[in-house]
Amino acid sequence: MIKVELNPSDQYIEKAIEGYDVLEGREGAGNDFLGWLDLPEQTPSSLVGECEAIAQEWKDKGVQVVVVIGIGGSYLGAKAAIEALSHSFDSDINPQKTRVVFAGFNLSEEYHAELLEYLQGKSVACIVISKSGTTTEPAVAFRLIKKHIESIYSKEEAASRIVAITDKSRGALKTLADGEGYRTFVIPDNVGGRFSVLTPVGLLPIAVAGYDVRKMLLGASDMAKLCRERSAKNPAILYAAARNEQYAAGKKVEILVNYNPKLQYIGEWWKQLYGESEGKEGKGIFPAAVNFTTDLHSMGQYIQEGERMLFETVLSVKNTNKELLVESDEQNLDGLNFLAGKSLEHCNKMAELGTRLAHIDGGVPNMRIEIDRIDEYNIGELFFLFEKACGISAYILGVNPFDQPGVEAYKKNMFALLNKPGYEEASQKIRERLQ
Amino acid sequence: MIKVELNPSDQYIEKAIEGYDVLEGREGAGNDFLGWLDLPEQTPSSLVGECEAIAQEWKDKGVQVVVVIGIGGSYLGAKAAIEALSHSFDSDINPQKTRVVFAGFNLSEEYHAELLEYLQGKSVACIVISKSGTTTEPAVAFRLIKKHIESIYSKEEAASRIVAITDKSRGALKTLADGEGYRTFVIPDNVGGRFSVLTPVGLLPIAVAGYDVRKMLLGASDMAKLCRERSAKNPAILYAAARNEQYAAGKKVEILVNYNPKLQYIGEWWKQLYGESEGKEGKGIFPAAVNFTTDLHSMGQYIQEGERMLFETVLSVKNTNKELLVESDEQNLDGLNFLAGKSLEHCNKMAELGTRLAHIDGGVPNMRIEIDRIDEYNIGELFFLFEKACGISAYILGVNPFDQPGVEAYKKNMFALLNKPGYEEASQKIRERLQ
Numbered sequence: 001m002i003k004v005e006l007n008p009s010d011q012y013i014e015k016a017i018e019g020y021d022v023l024e025g026r027e028g029a030g031n032d033f034l035g036w037l038d039l040p041e042q043t044p045s046s047l048v049g050e051c052e053a054i055a056q057e058w059k060d061k062g063v064q065v066v067v068v069i070g071i072g073g074s075y076l077g078a079k080a081a082i083e084a085l086s087h088s089f090d091s092d093i094n095p096q097k098t099r100v101v102f103a104g105f106n107l108s109e110e111y112h113a114e115l116l117e118y119l120q121g122k123s124v125a126c127i128v129i130s131k132s133g134t135t136t137e138p139a140v141a142f143r144l145i146k147k148h149i150e151s152i153y154s155k156e157e158a159a160s161r162i163v164a165i166t167d168k169s170r171g172a173l174k175t176l177a178d179g180e181g182y183r184t185f186v187i188p189d190n191v192g193g194r195f196s197v198l199t200p201v202g203l204l205p206i207a208v209a210g211y212d213v214r215k216m217l218l219g220a221s222d223m224a225k226l227c228r229e230r231s232a233k234n235p236a237i238l239y240a241a242a243r244n245e246q247y248a249a250g251k252k253v254e255i256l257v258n259y260n261p262k263l264q265y266i267g268e269w270w271k272q273l274y275g276e277s278e279g280k281e282g283k284g285i286f287p288a289a290v291n292f293t294t295d296l297h298s299m300g301q302y303i304q305e306g307e308r309m310l311f312e313t314v315l316s317v318k319n320t321n322k323e324l325l326v327e328s329d330e331q332n333l334d335g336l337n338f339l340a341g342k343s344l345e346h347c348n349k350m351a352e353l354g355t356r357l358a359h360i361d362g363g364v365p366n367m368r369i370e371i372d373r374i375d376e377y378n379i380g381e382l383f384f385l386f387e388k389a390c391g392i393s394a395y396i397l398g399v400n401p402f403d404q405p406g407v408e409a410y411k412k413n414m415f416a417l418l419n420k421p422g423y424e425e426a427s428q429k430i431r432e433r434l435q
Numbered sequence: 436m437i438k439v440e441l442n443p444s445d446q447y448i449e450k451a452i453e454g455y456d457v458l459e460g461r462e463g464a465g466n467d468f469l470g471w472l473d474l475p476e477q478t479p480s481s482l483v484g485e486c487e488a489i490a491q492e493w494k495d496k497g498v499q500v501v502v503v504i505g506i507g508g509s510y511l512g513a514k515a516a517i518e519a520l521s522h523s524f525d526s527d528i529n530p531q532k533t534r535v536v537f538a539g540f541n542l543s544e545e546y547h548a549e550l551l552e553y554l555q556g557k558s559v560a561c562i563v564i565s566k567s568g569t570t571t572e573p574a575v576a577f578r579l580i581k582k583h584i585e586s587i588y589s590k591e592e593a594a595s596r597i598v599a600i601t602d603k604s605r606g607a608l609k610t611l612a613d614g615e616g617y618r619t620f621v622i623p624d625n626v627g628g629r630f631s632v633l634t635p636v637g638l639l640p641i642a643v644a645g646y647d648v649r650k651m652l653l654g655a656s657d658m659a660k661l662c663r664e665r666s667a668k669n670p671a672i673l674y675a676a677a678r679n680e681q682y683a684a685g686k687k688v689e690i691l692v693n694y695n696p697k698l699q700y701i702g703e704w705w706k707q708l709y710g711e712s713e714g715k716e717g718k719g720i721f722p723a724a725v726n727f728t729t730d731l732h733s734m735g736q737y738i739q740e741g742e743r744m745l746f747e748t749v750l751s752v753k754n755t756n757k758e759l760l761v762e763s764d765e766q767n768l769d770g771l772n773f774l775a776g777k778s779l780e781h782c783n784k785m786a787e788l789g790t791r792l793a794h795i796d797g798g799v800p801n802m803r804i805e806i807d808r809i810d811e812y813n814i815g816e817l818f819f820l821f822e823k824a825c826g827i828s829a830y831i832l833g834v835n836p837f838d839q840p841g842v843e844a845y846k847k848n849m850f851a852l853l854n855k856p857g858y859e860e861a862s863q864k865i866r867e868r869l870q
Contacts, residue, residue: 072732088546089536089553091526101524105729107783108695110809111523113757118524136786137728139769140779143762172768179766193732252742253688253721260543272733279737286688286742287734288723293572294540296845297507297628298707299722302714304841307687307721322548327578331614333607334574338855344575347853348542351571354848357865362844374545406739409797410731413789418782420773430792 002223002381005368008241013232016241019395020230028395030402035190039198040220040384048214051200051207054163054183058208059098063161064122067145068205069104070129071137073193076272078205080265081197081379085211088262100209104141112144124149125161127208129201131187133166133173165200192402194273197383212376219380227388236388242367244396247285251311251365255303256289258315259352262374264291266315270386277394277401284397293351304362311365316352319373320345437658437816440803443676448667451676454830455665463830465837470625474633475655475819483649486635486642489598489618493643494533498596499557502580503640504539505564506572507707508628513640515704516632516814519697520646535644539576547579559584560596562643564636566622568601568608600635627837629708632818647811654815662823671823677802679831682720686746686800690738691724693750694787697809699726701750705821712829712836719832728786739797746800751787754808755780
């Protein structure tokens with residue numbers, strides 16, 4: 001169960017309800033990308049079963065490493081969930097588990113060369129995620145991984161070790177998958193990348209990593225019900241209202257704060273969700289993320305006393321999954337015996353509370369979202385809450401939450417510089433510019 | 436060799452030279468914390484030798500894991516260097532290497548419980564870093580790790596496996612180390628945490644992780660010479676001038692950009708260095724960091740089209756340490772054969788150049804700092820360049836670069852909430868406030 005501590009004014013609650021109406025009415029900008037609204041409740045059990053079956057099949061076959069190829073929304077959701085749910089030293093503690101590693105989310109030569117070194121001698125499979133199959137980063141990585149897999153297995157066996165998640169009928173990856181006999185999953189037309197974690201884009205990698213995606217969908221589904229409420233009882237309305245009120249008051253940077261390092265990539269996922277949905281037309285809250293208490297000894301000084309353009313949203317975890325108490329010490333030279341027998345989490349919670357008060361005193365408004373614990377159910381709740389609030393929030397701001405026109409700009413230049421066929425004129429222009 | 440592409444105006448070069456004069460004159464605010472200026476050239480070879488000897492001794496002894504306990508500046512420098520220099524899949528590729536893991540940089544109960552699980556059955560040593568020995572996070576973690584080590588080794592052997600880096604004569608950790616017979620290294624009085632990576636705080640963990648700290652000091656030393664120039668030939672003057680000019684023009688957020696995931700923690704180290712040095716008195720550039728190209732599919736949209744309050748500093752790496760070419764593919768369904776035979780790094784560099792142009796066109800000024808490759812020498816250069824520029828930059832801004840008064844605010848509240856002896860009055864007040 002998620003608890004939200006946010007106190008937007010009635011005025012902003014009303015604005016958020018207007019945004020909610022646009023979203024629920026399905027007639028706002030980008031309304032052909034609203035499929036994610038229905039995923040928690042309408043994802044067929046059979047689809048989840050297919051993900052689970054592949055996870056089981058690869059496990060039974062002794063697959064040691066599954067390379068998940070994707071970038072942006074085809075990467076961050078699965079990465080966030082797996083990092084949150086895994087042991088901090090997972091590969092050492094659970095050496096028998098199928099390991100999920102990522103590729104194609106950058107163009108680093110060293111990273112991909114070292115990935116290939118790492119795969120040597122291992123039983124490998126691959127999930128390649130791309131709507132078109134032509135996005136440069138994943139396409140380049142898939143060429144490498146495909147060749148590697150085909151170099152160690154028969155054609156048939158190789159095909160059984162590659163799953164494509166792509167368009168239902170069109171595109172390079174779909175054509176390739178059909179030709180080679182890969183199993184495929186569909187990225188629905190009406191679900192954009194950053195809203196796709198509850199499609200097979202997220203579900204398959206998370207299932208392969210050994211986590212219970214049914215529980216995740218259940219959490220999302222329960223949250224979807226809560227987020228259907230047309231009032232201030234709806235946590236998505238509350239969050240959307242509160243953050244827009246801060247923005248209107250000149251707070252242009254929102255910092256998502258966690259006190260548990262496992263949530264670091266939830267912050268990265270959230271940054272994409274909000275940054276890409278809202279950062280357009282010269283508007284939008286700049287999303288940043290910190291990991292406390294470590295970053296209290298880094299960004300803490302700035303937050304406390306720097307430019308007063310910040311507000312924070314604290315993502316708190318009520319219960320821990322492990323227990324550990326502060327040790328007593330005979331000498332007590334560090335003077336910490338007053339904490340002996342207390343749980344580390346108690347100290348962590350007092351750090352959280354003390355920091356909130358200090359930051360509020362320093363002119364940094366604080367909001368708080370609390371999840372019960374880090375598990376599949378709660379992560380599912382969180383995913384959906386942030387997605388729903390994002391749609392509402394962008395409508396309050398007055399932008400289309402579901403496009404990303406600015407992402408094309410660097411690609412066009414890159415293709416021109418790389419002399420991609422079809423970009424001849426752009427190539428010539430950019431070379432002239434560079435001289 | 437570092438190359439900088441920055442074009443500040445003469446006016447800001449002059450301002451930066453004024454800042455340089457304050458720094459070099461050693462008479463500005465915080466001038467009792469300038470010891471870091473001399474570290475590259477004055478660190479005795481014997482001190483480096485002591486670090487190397489401990490690394491060798493533990494290696495010979497078969498130590499598998501060294502737990503480095505520290506927070507903020509006692510953590511980020513070593514973490515940044517080790518992440519930059521390590522193989523992307525280091526623990527798998529180099530299982531025989533002494534592994535460095537960190538602790539005491541947060542109060543997460545799960546993290547520390549799982550760290551203790553991970554240490555079970557392993558040969559363990561510990562480096563504990565704290566000026567006072569009473570900072571909550573590292574002190575709590577050290578109690579746990581000390582008990583663990585003492586539970587598996589004799590008193591004498593345990594003492595040989597713990598090294599304390601602390602004050603030269605005072606404090607809880609120094610007293611404990613002397614009593615227990617730990618070897619100690621000194622955190623100089625005149626070097627603050629975020630400027631301490633070239634003291635044993637950074638040198639010992641980096642040496643233990645298997646990297647050549649002499650080369651790192653050499654890089655820093657060569658950079659120190661370059662940064663002594665009192666002109667626009669000095670890259671620290673250039674960087675300090677350029678970023679302050681952006682800030683004065685309303686660009687309140689600086690994004691440090693890398694195109695190599697190994698530099699992620701260099702970004703985190705840089706955020707502490709600049710955020711903590713400049714974020715005070717309601718002023719300072721908000722430091723953020725992104726990893727491209729992955730974050731082009733996340734923060735890229737915002738950077739291209741969101742609030743126009745951003746500028747970027749691109750940290751580019753000229754040469755890669757590994758080679759990998761884009762594969763040719765018979766079917767060419769993804770249309771990428773125009774890249775076949777090109778290196779991934781070529782694509783990465785064109786992405787970088789294309790992105791710079793796109794962002795400049797979008798109203799995001801771009802600066803560029805290029806290092807030759809990722810190795811100890813270049814990381815050493817980079818550390819010193821950023822430190823020197825930071826001192827100059829904060830003096831241009833008109834703040835003391837070397838204090839961090841805002842970091843105390845959360846600690847006071849936390850101690851009050853935890854009923855620390857001596858905080859009785861504050862405890863009562865904060866409880867009244869919370870009611």
